[in-house]
């Protein structure tokens with residue numbers, strides 16, 4: 001068991017400058033065994049949310065329900081949740097074995113032999129059997145992280161809460177540990193809430209991701225749902241690397257009109273925009289921009305600024321008017337800075353957001369397997 005309902009969670013901090021709303025009316029459910037990633041920019045309220053769930057922070061209002069039971073005011077130790085921190089929070093004077101067994105010794109009456117056996121089993125799973133008699137200072141960052149994870153696992157909790165647990169590791173180790181962590185989580189099937197500001201981590205690790213901004217939930221869904229059908233401009237810009245390009249346009253007589261170009265829409269799409277009228281933000285992902293061959297209906301004149309070859313693709317920085325955008329072009333295009341190129345993108349890949357609210361009014365067409373129509377072609 002390990003289902004969590006976060007109900008209308010709100011946390012306000014009193015600061016010298018007045019009240020600061022860190023978390024505002026968050027409402028979502030994490031299913032038993034699910035891996036949920038809480039992601040958003042620095043200061044958006046991720047850690048505060050996690051700390052409220054762990055019982056380390058008292059919510060201003062709202063409830064935390066664990067398996068149907070209201071634990072909002074329960075002590076952290078009474079929640080059967082294990083937290084793993086960025087700093088590992090290992091005891092420096094204890095060996096890895098002692099760090100891992102300490103919690104069980106303090107909170108259970110499990111016999112020592114059973115604790116030892118359990119620590120050994122978990123150390124084997126997390127790949128640190130050889131390090132059990134070493135102290136944290138003698139271990140690498142990755143090994144310390146494994147000890148911290150092992151310490152959480154031996155307690156056999158219903159829920160793992162992880163706050164940026166990999167951010168102190170170098171890029172290669174971080175990517176290895178991501179996979180290991182996911183494998184461990186799937187093997188154990190323990191509900192996990194994982195906090196990160198790194199959208200790549202969110203996209204690759206979460207069964208679902210919850211995207212926060214300014215203390216408010218922007219969207220919750222599978223990584224691909226959030227990528228292909230972002231609820232608003234914030235999610236669209238946050239998820240995906242390089243980021244989606246945004247262009248200010250307005251709708252007029254079947255066209256999206258930008259200061260530098262106009263784009264003919266099909267009657268089906270135009271119809272949906274007629275009613276709402278006003279200004280829009282056109283969103284297009286870098287990989288959906290193509291070099292025009294001359295046969296396309298909608299082409300746009302751009303100027304190349306920089307080409308960044310990455311091997312199979314290149315990120316081409318282009319200007320339209322006085323703004324710059326990124327196109328991800330297959331192969332190794334060889335453009336000198338200042339070259340004029342014509343680009344195009346298919347209507348089905350266009351996202352449109354209301355200029356005022358940022359809400360999505362059109363997303364890219366998705367086929368049933370979750371890939372966009374263009375990627376399939």
Ligand SMILES: Nc1ncnc2c1ncn2[C@@H]1O[C@H](COP(=O)(O)OP(=O)(O)OP(=O)(O)O)[C@@H](O)[C@H]1O
Nearest residue numbers: 013015020022041042043044045046047048049197
């Ligand atoms: N104890 C506190 N007292 C006052 N303000 C706080 C406190 N803890 C957090 N805050 C503020 O609440 C907001 C949310 O903080 P929180 O740490 O939850 O964000 P975060 O998304 O986890 O950020 P980061 O990724 O930088 O860790 C921030 O504006 C932060 O300054």
